[in-house]
Amino acid sequence: MIRVERVTAAIGGTVTDLPGWVSGEPLRPDVAARLHELLMEHQVLVFPERTWTPTDLADLGRSFGDLAPRHHDYVTHPDDGDVVVLEWGGERRPDAAEWHADLTYRTEPPFASILEAVEVPRVGGDTLWASMYSVHDSLSEGVRSELAELSAVHDLGAFRGSSWLAGGQAALEDAIHRAGVAVHPIIAHHPVTGRPYLNVSESFTRWVIGHSAPESQRLLTMLFDAINRPDHHMRLRWRPGMVAIWDNRGTQHYAVADYLPHRRVMHRVAVATDRIGQRAPVASSGDSPVDS
Numbered sequence: 001m002i003r004v005e006r007v008t009a010a011i012g013g014t015v016t017d018l019p020g021w022v023s024g025e026p027l028r029p030d031v032a033a034r035l036h037e038l039l040m041e042h043q044v045l046v047f048p049e050r051t052w053t054p055t056d057l058a059d060l061g062r063s064f065g066d067l068a069p070r071h072h073d074y075v076t077h078p079d080d081g082d083v084v085v086l087e088w089g090g091e092r093r094p095d096a097a098e099w100h101a102d103l104t105y106r107t108e109p110p111f112a113s114i115l116e117a118v119e120v121p122r123v124g125g126d127t128l129w130a131s132m133y134s135v136h137d138s139l140s141e142g143v144r145s146e147l148a149e150l151s152a153v154h155d156l157g158a159f160r161g162s163s164w165l166a167g168g169q170a171a172l173e174d175a176i177h178r179a180g181v182a183v184h185p186i187i188a189h190h191p192v193t194g195r196p197y198l199n200v201s202e203s204f205t206r207w208v209i210g211h212s213a214p215e216s217q218r219l220l221t222m223l224f225d226a227i228n229r230p231d232h233h234m235r236l237r238w239r240p241g242m243v244a245i246w247d248n249r250g251t252q253h254y255a256v257a258d259y260l261p262h263r264r265v266m267h268r269v270a271v272a273t274d275r276i277g278q279r280a281p282v283a284s285s286g287d288s289p290v291d292s
Contacts, residue, residue: 002034004042011131011251012234013042018050027063035245036064036276039112040192044129044246046236052116052243054083057269060245061114065273068103068110082269089263096255099130099227100203102248102270104154107182111274114245116267117238124259127236127244130252132197134232135223136187139198147186147198150211152220154204155181183209186223190250192277197250198223227252 003017015038018031027035039045061067067082075085088094103109115127136144167174186208188199202224207216236244246253 002031002038004038004045006042007044007046007234010134010232010234011042011129012044012046013038014046014048016048018047026059029063032063033276036274039245039247040277043131043133043251044234044244047243047245048239050241050243052241052267054267057114057116057243057267058082061112061269061271065111065271065275068270068272084268084270086266086268087263088257088260088265090261093260094255094257094264096253097257098201098203099224099252099254100201101132101199101252104184104199104201104204105156105182106180108272110248110270110272111277112245112247112271114243114269114271116243117240118267119263119265120238120240121259121262121264124256124262125238125264126256127238128233128254128256129236129246130227130232130254132199132227132232132250132252133190133195135198135226135229136196138226138229138231144187144196150186151183151209152186152200152216153181153183153206153209154201155206156204188249192274193250195250198227200224201252202227 001017002015004013004015006013015035018035035045058067061082086094101109102113139147184199186198186200187196189196200220200223202220205220207213208219211219236242
């Protein structure tokens with residue numbers, strides 16, 4: 001029996017007990033399936049008290065699906081190349097203090113992300129998540145009807161700047177080529193739950209197909225303001241060893257950059273495919289796939 005406590009009305013669950021998993025061993029299929037069910041319900045799962053190795057994180061990711069290719073801009077852990085090391089502090093300013101879902105400038109963004117706190121500042125460095133289900137449902141019926149017919153372009157966003165600083169025009173063009181650009185519906189439907197969610201972010205969404213630049217800016221600004229409402233959020237104050245896993249479809253996250261010049265070091269694994277969800281029937285729109 002995996003015990004989960006709900007974090008907020010909109011999003012998040014804290015796993016208070018995870019039986020059947022020993023560090024260094026694969027996650028049992030029944031445990032992985034149950035965690036997947038809970039993830040579909042809560043969108044974010046927090047594991048507050050465990051001892052993790054980089055291999056544990058990668059194995060946890062593999063229990064859900066294939067791991068994603070390494071990120072174009074980050075270094076990986078020396079003990080496991082599937083684990084990205086996110087280290088900020090001093091003059092190194094974090095780059096995730098914006099609402100975003102990971103890698104939506106790709107046609108197939110990763111299914112899930114797993115993040116472990118390795119070193120955290122005494123105060124600050126929290127992460128927030130927002131439920132895009134909740135944001136969608138808060139919009140008026142008329143706005144939802146209008147958005148249902150629209151798609152938007154997602155691109156590299158502010159990663160352009162770090163690429164330019166690293167190597168000028170050639171590095172910038174190479175980063176844009178490797179990262180790619182994608183068009184996604186503004187209202188998407190979750191492939192497992194069937195629920196509609198808002199699918200634009202201030203980090204990566206640039207303009208609305210068929211709209212002029214000013215029209216796109218006005219519409220997207222309205223949607224970004226809706227995402228910013230705390231009704232849709234949860235906030236996690238990290239402790240070393242704490243891990244969170246979230247469904248990248250239907251959520252966004254924001255890493256608060258309020259701790260400089262102190263250090264914050266995190267380990268991250270991206271899961272490209274949802275192997276368990278591909279075998280699950282799609283729930284009807286608005287239904288919760290499990291009870292907690």
